[in-house]
Amino acid sequence: MDGMWPNLDPALLLSIQKIFKSPLNLQAAFECESDCYDLIVDLFPDLIDEAIRNSAAELVRWQVASAPAFKRLRLDAVSKGWYGLPSSSRSSLDLRNSYSLLSQSSNITVLELASKKKQRKYRDEVPDVRARKVDEEKRKYCLLLANVIKQAGLPIVQLVDSLDDPSAGWFHLFAGRRSNTLKNRYKSWKPFQVWLELHRGRTFPISCKDIIDYMQCRVDDDCGKTVPESFSVALNLLEVLGRVPEDQQLSKDPLWIGHVKSWTAEISADSAPRKPAEMYTVSMLLALELTVEDEAEPVFIRALSWVVLVMVWAALRCDDVQAVLPHRSQFSGLGLRLVLGKTKTTGPDKPQKEVMAFVHRTISLTGVDWLGIGFEIWESEDFSFRRDYLVMEPKKDWLGVRRKFLPPADLSSLIRKLLGALRIPQLRGGRWELGGAQLLLPDGLEMHFSGHSPRNFLTSVAAVLGFSKDMRAYLGRWCIGMTSSEEYVRTSRQVIFKIQTAVNRSIVEGKDEEYHEDEALDSLCKAAESSGANPNRIRKRHAVMNTLSGRHCLGLVYPTLVIHEDDGALAEDPADIVELPVLEDDARKMLELSSKGDAAAESSKYFVTVSRRTGHRRLHLMGCFVKPSNCCEVRLCNSVTADDFDSICRACRKKMIAETGRDAPEESSSTASSSSTPGQRDDED
Known part of the structure; x- marks a missing residue:
C-alpha cells in the first residue's frame, strides 16, 4: 500500500503521511476538487494559491485513477472484519x-x-454472618472507646502500649461486654467530648465542673430522662x-x-409514664394461623406468619428470633424446640452458653396445624440453607427469599407490614376462615404494635390465669442462671408446656380461667380514633370471643388440634445437632488509588471514588x-472489572441504561415501609 501514495512534492507528501496513516485514509478525506482545495488550505495555510491548486488537481487525478x-x-x-477483531495500538495483544x-x-x-456482583454478595454470604457482624461492631466500638482513653492519657495507656500486641490488648480490655453495650456507652460519651473540646479545649474532664456544666446544658435542652444516668455509666x-x-x-x-439523681427525678416527673408493648388481640392470632395455612398467599408471608406465632407462644423478641x-x-x-445461640444473656462468653425455646405441638386456636405446616416451609429448599440466624431478607414480591441476614429492626418492620395485610377471620360452619378483602388492621393501625408485642401476649395472659411470677419467668427465659443448664432444660419445657396449654384452653373454651381482652381492644380502638378511623368498626372486627357457651371464650372444643402418632411428626435426631463451623476471614484486596491530573481525567471513560470513612468504591462515568x-x-x-468497584452511581447507571437502549427499572420501596404489602387488599366496609 506504500506505493499507492500520490505523486506530490516530497516535503508536502511527507507532511501528509504524518497526518494520514494510509493512502486509503487520504482517499476518503475528500470527495471533489473543492473539498481537496479546502483540505490543503487547512493543512498548509502558508502555501501560495498556485501551489494549492496544483496539489489539489494532482490529488483529484490520483483519487480517480486509484x-x-x-x-x-x-x-x-470489510470481509476480514467479520472474522477478526479491530487492530489495537499494542500489536502484542492476543x-x-x-x-x-x-x-x-x-x-x-x-x-x-x-448486577452479578450484587447477586454474588447475597449468594456468598457466609453461614455465620450474624456472629461476624456482631464481632465487627464490637471491635469497632472497642477501638473508638480505646481512642478516647488514649486521648485522655489515662494510666492504662502505658501498660497496654508495653504489650507485644497493643491492638489485641485494647480489644481485650473491654472483656465480654456486648457490642450494643459498647455502642451505647460511646454514643453517650461522644456528644460530651465534642462539647468539652469546644468549650474547654480538652477531651477529658478534670473536675466535676466539666461534667455538671455539660449535663446541665443537656437538661436545659429537654433531654431524655435516661441521659444523665447513661452518661454517668x-x-x-x-x-x-x-x-x-x-x-x-x-x-x-x-x-x-x-x-444525677436530682436530674433524673426532675425529668421523670415531666415525662409520660413508660408503657409496656401493646398486646395482640385473639383475632390477630386467628388470622395468623389461617394465613400460614393459606397456600394462595406468597410463601414468605406464610413463613413470617409462622415466625410471629412462634414469637407469641415462645415469648421471643426480634433479637431472640435472629439468634x-x-x-x-x-x-x-x-x-417445637428452638436453640438460641448468642443473645443478650447467653453465648460462649456467658455462664449460660445457650438456651431453649419451646412450643407445644397441639397449640392452635383454629384447629389448623400451623406449627407443622410452617415448619415444613422453613425446612424447604429455599429456606434451609446454612446460617446462624432464622429470618432472612424477602424478595421484592415476597415470593421468595434472599440469602442475606435481616437485622432485628428490619424484622420488626416486616412484621408490621404483615399485620397490615391480615384479613378478618370469620367462623363459618364451625370452622375459622379468612374473610374477603377486608383488613383486620386498616388505616395504618399496625403501627400500634411494636417488636415486643408478641412477647407480651403469653406472659400477660398467664398472669391473668394465676400463674406465679416464678413460673412465668420460664416463658421469657428470665430464670436462666438460677438453675443448672440440664435442670433448666428439663424443668422449663414442662413449665412452658403447662402454661401454653392452659392459655390455649382458656381462650378456646374458657377453662380453667377466663381471659378478657377488654384492655387490648380499648387501647386499639383508642389508637384508631386518634388516627381518624372508626373505633366501632375496629372493635367489631377484633371482638371474636363471646359468652354463648356460658363462658367468655371462642366457643370451640378443646383441644382444637389432635395429633396422632402416625401423622408423620418428625422425631428428634441427635445427628442434626452439630456446631456451626467457624470460617476464616477472607482476605480483602486493598486497592491503591492515586489522584491524577486534568489531562488524564479528560482521556478516561470512568473514575472510581473511595469513601474515606467506609472505603466504599463507587463507579462514575466521566462527566x-x-x-x-x-x-x-x-x-x-x-x-473496569467486577473487582474494581462496589456499586455504580445512580445517575451514571441511568445514563448507561439509556445508552444501551434498555428500560430503566422502577424504584422499589423500602422493606421497612408499613403502608403496603405484596398482595395487600384494599379495605372495604
Missing part, C-alpha cells in the same frame, strides 16, 4: 486481551458486572478501665451522684456531576 484499487481494499477490510479490552470498556458489560466505664485511682474518679464523686440456630431446631410429637477533583481518593480508568 478508485478501483481502493474499492478492492475496502471490500477486503485474542483474549483484545476481547477483555473491548468488554471492560462497554457500558453493557459494566451494568452486568454490577459511660464515664464510670472509662475511668474504671483507664485505671483512674478510685479517690480521683469523678463518676463516684458525691456531688456528681447527687446531681435462633435453624440447623439445631427440632420438631417432634412433643412440639458525572460528581467531580474527581473534589474527591479525596479517585482512580481513573478506561476499563
Whole structure:
C-alpha cells in the first residue's frame, strides 16, 4: 500500500503521511476538487494559491485513477472484519486481551458486572454472618472507646502500649461486654467530648465542673430522662478501665451522684409514664394461623406468619428470633424446640452458653396445624440453607427469599407490614376462615404494635390465669442462671408446656380461667380514633370471643388440634445437632488509588471514588456531576472489572441504561415501609 501514495512534492507528501496513516485514509478525506482545495488550505495555510491548486488537481487525478484499487481494499477490510477483531495500538495483544479490552470498556458489560456482583454478595454470604457482624461492631466500638482513653492519657495507656500486641490488648480490655453495650456507652460519651473540646479545649474532664456544666446544658435542652444516668455509666466505664485511682474518679464523686439523681427525678416527673408493648388481640392470632395455612398467599408471608406465632407462644423478641440456630431446631410429637445461640444473656462468653425455646405441638386456636405446616416451609429448599440466624431478607414480591441476614429492626418492620395485610377471620360452619378483602388492621393501625408485642401476649395472659411470677419467668427465659443448664432444660419445657396449654384452653373454651381482652381492644380502638378511623368498626372486627357457651371464650372444643402418632411428626435426631463451623476471614484486596491530573481525567471513560470513612468504591462515568477533583481518593480508568468497584452511581447507571437502549427499572420501596404489602387488599366496609 506504500506505493499507492500520490505523486506530490516530497516535503508536502511527507507532511501528509504524518497526518494520514494510509493512502486509503487520504482517499476518503475528500470527495471533489473543492473539498481537496479546502483540505490543503487547512493543512498548509502558508502555501501560495498556485501551489494549492496544483496539489489539489494532482490529488483529484490520483483519487480517480486509484478508485478501483481502493474499492478492492475496502471490500477486503470489510470481509476480514467479520472474522477478526479491530487492530489495537499494542500489536502484542492476543485474542483474549483484545476481547477483555473491548468488554471492560462497554457500558453493557459494566451494568452486568454490577448486577452479578450484587447477586454474588447475597449468594456468598457466609453461614455465620450474624456472629461476624456482631464481632465487627464490637471491635469497632472497642477501638473508638480505646481512642478516647488514649486521648485522655489515662494510666492504662502505658501498660497496654508495653504489650507485644497493643491492638489485641485494647480489644481485650473491654472483656465480654456486648457490642450494643459498647455502642451505647460511646454514643453517650461522644456528644460530651465534642462539647468539652469546644468549650474547654480538652477531651477529658478534670473536675466535676466539666461534667455538671455539660449535663446541665443537656437538661436545659429537654433531654431524655435516661441521659444523665447513661452518661454517668459511660464515664464510670472509662475511668474504671483507664485505671483512674478510685479517690480521683469523678463518676463516684458525691456531688456528681447527687446531681444525677436530682436530674433524673426532675425529668421523670415531666415525662409520660413508660408503657409496656401493646398486646395482640385473639383475632390477630386467628388470622395468623389461617394465613400460614393459606397456600394462595406468597410463601414468605406464610413463613413470617409462622415466625410471629412462634414469637407469641415462645415469648421471643426480634433479637431472640435472629439468634435462633435453624440447623439445631427440632420438631417432634412433643412440639417445637428452638436453640438460641448468642443473645443478650447467653453465648460462649456467658455462664449460660445457650438456651431453649419451646412450643407445644397441639397449640392452635383454629384447629389448623400451623406449627407443622410452617415448619415444613422453613425446612424447604429455599429456606434451609446454612446460617446462624432464622429470618432472612424477602424478595421484592415476597415470593421468595434472599440469602442475606435481616437485622432485628428490619424484622420488626416486616412484621408490621404483615399485620397490615391480615384479613378478618370469620367462623363459618364451625370452622375459622379468612374473610374477603377486608383488613383486620386498616388505616395504618399496625403501627400500634411494636417488636415486643408478641412477647407480651403469653406472659400477660398467664398472669391473668394465676400463674406465679416464678413460673412465668420460664416463658421469657428470665430464670436462666438460677438453675443448672440440664435442670433448666428439663424443668422449663414442662413449665412452658403447662402454661401454653392452659392459655390455649382458656381462650378456646374458657377453662380453667377466663381471659378478657377488654384492655387490648380499648387501647386499639383508642389508637384508631386518634388516627381518624372508626373505633366501632375496629372493635367489631377484633371482638371474636363471646359468652354463648356460658363462658367468655371462642366457643370451640378443646383441644382444637389432635395429633396422632402416625401423622408423620418428625422425631428428634441427635445427628442434626452439630456446631456451626467457624470460617476464616477472607482476605480483602486493598486497592491503591492515586489522584491524577486534568489531562488524564479528560482521556478516561470512568473514575472510581473511595469513601474515606467506609472505603466504599463507587463507579462514575466521566462527566458525572460528581467531580474527581473534589474527591479525596479517585482512580481513573478506561476499563473496569467486577473487582474494581462496589456499586455504580445512580445517575451514571441511568445514563448507561439509556445508552444501551434498555428500560430503566422502577424504584422499589423500602422493606421497612408499613403502608403496603405484596398482595395487600384494599379495605372495604
